[in-house]
Amino acid sequence: MAGLYIHIPFCESRCVYCGFYSTTLSSLQERYVEAICKEMELRKDECPEPIETVYLGGGTPSILFKAELDRVFLYINKVFLKGRDTRNMEITMECNPDDICKDDFRLPELVNRVSMGAQTFSDERLRFLRRRHTSRQVRTAVQRLRDMGIGNISVDLMFGFPQETLADLNHDLDEILRLGVDHISAYSLMYEEGTPLYRLREQGKIEEIDEELSLQMYDTLIRRLGEAGFEQYEISNFARPGFRSRHNSSYWRQVPYVGIGAAAHSFNGSDTRSWNVADIRRYIASIERGERPSDSETMxxxxxxxxxxxxxxxxxxxxxxxxxxxxxxxxxxxxxxxxxxxxxxxxxxxxxxxxxxxxxxxxxxxxxxxx
Known part of the structure; x- marks a missing residue:
């Protein structure tokens, strides 16, 4: 098996903690979509094994217009899946809760798994993170996805906010378990250099929680999700039986994967990793010339x-x-x-x-x- 990752870097605004490559240059969406479709064509013979998992990440893939998403999936199917039966594949798309709540939101037909960033159920902390959604929209979004027939929903949860208490975390866990989702990715808030969050800490405007409390939170998380029937199959990932993320598991098991788009990484399954330039303008210009703007490493x-x-x-x-x-x-x-x-x-x-x-x-x- 092999994996296919497509990076959609567009965001309406950047979250304070985000260290992934993203951009607010929405005027480039149409050219970028054309570029990733062309890169797929350029690399159609690169993957030695059949694609079994597809992951659209970002950024915010759900920010794309329906016609743009349909075009991306048309090329995924044509170039890599080659019209195969996708019922036994895992095809994931990252979505923001507020996008899902829009009246005209539609998922591409091939998508059978959605990963959604809830992060917290405190509207105050969501505003601190500069997230676009509210806690109520998370609940609405999960129900809408179920109504659309999505039987595999993953939700991201963060802990370790400045001034967060164990009671606050337990409230978030109460809420996320009430949603009845199938997979939870839980991360401690990280202060990555170069992010607004890092600068706030360095300026003394916020204070990181102490290590002992962070460990208590992680222990609470493991205990409560375990009691609720989730298996901790990876350091930060919890799944109901049968709902492990097959795509992310392929990274940890060193399965080959192809990464398409600005800043996307690829791995041949043995000794070579490569990565595209983390600059959307350079990426588009190179692909339009028929060249992949990338570097590689042979280990x-x-x-x-x-x-x-x-x-x-x-x-x-x-x-x-x-x-x-x-x-x-x-x-x-x-x-x-x-x-x-x-x-x-x-x-x-x-x-x-x-x-x-x-x-x-x-x-x-x-x-x-x-x-």
Missing amino acids: DEDTQYDDLITTSMRMREGLDINTLKPKYKEYLLERSKRFVDGGLLGLDGSRLHLTRAGLYISDSIMSELMW
């Missing part, structure tokens, strides 16, 4: 090992050490021994994985396991 064996550690160890199942070459297997067993002895890693047969206790310091553990 040596040591880098491939490190890459495997930082992806597979995020998953609940971890890494099968028997798939490693002898020198890397020996090294990993040596480096992981103190974590296994300390209860932070588990070794079940040949499978090395994080334990519940290890989840809280996963980054430092993975750093210690790298070459």
Whole structure:
């Protein structure tokens, strides 16, 4: 199997925390759509395996006009899916709740999964994040998606806001569980350099919550979602049985994928990663000339090992050490021994994985396991 990612970078306004490549240059939408369709044509022979998952991310894909979305999916079907039966594929589109609530909103027919950014059910915190939607619109959007026949809905949730309490988080969890969604991606609020949120903290206008409270929030999240029937199959992702994100899981399992659009990344499944330029004007101009504006990296064996550690160890199942070459297997067993002895890693047969206790310091553990 392989994956296809299409990046739609347009947003009406940028959220304070966002570190992904995005733009508010809506005047370029039509040219950009034509460019990504042309890039698909340029790269039609690049993927060695059949596409099994498709993901439209951003940015805000739901901001595109219906005719633009239809054109994108026409090319996805024509170039990569080649008219195959898509019923057993996972085809995801990211949507904003307020877009879904518009009277004229329609999903392309191929879409069978929607990922929606709720983030929080506090309207005050939504305004702080500069989100366009309200908490009420999240509830309305979920119901509208169900009415449209979407049986696989994922919702993003954030925690760790300035001045947030455990009671605030529990309220958000009450609300998100009441929605009856199938998948939840839960992230601690990150202060990425270059974002407005980072600058607010550096200027002393907001204060990050302390580490102990952040860990209590993460523990509460894991406990409550587990009690509600969600499995934590990855550090930040929770799914009802049968509803894991197949596309995102392919990233962590090092399945090949093709990334289309400005700033999109691609991976050949073994040793080569590439990425398109993160500049919408340069991207469009290059594609219009018939050239893909990208750079690439061929990884040596040591880098491939490190890459495997930082992806597979995020998953609940971890890494099968028997798939490693002898020198890397020996090294990993040596480096992981103190974590296994300390209860932070588990070794079940040949499978090395994080334990519940290890989840809280996963980054430092993975750093210690790298070459």
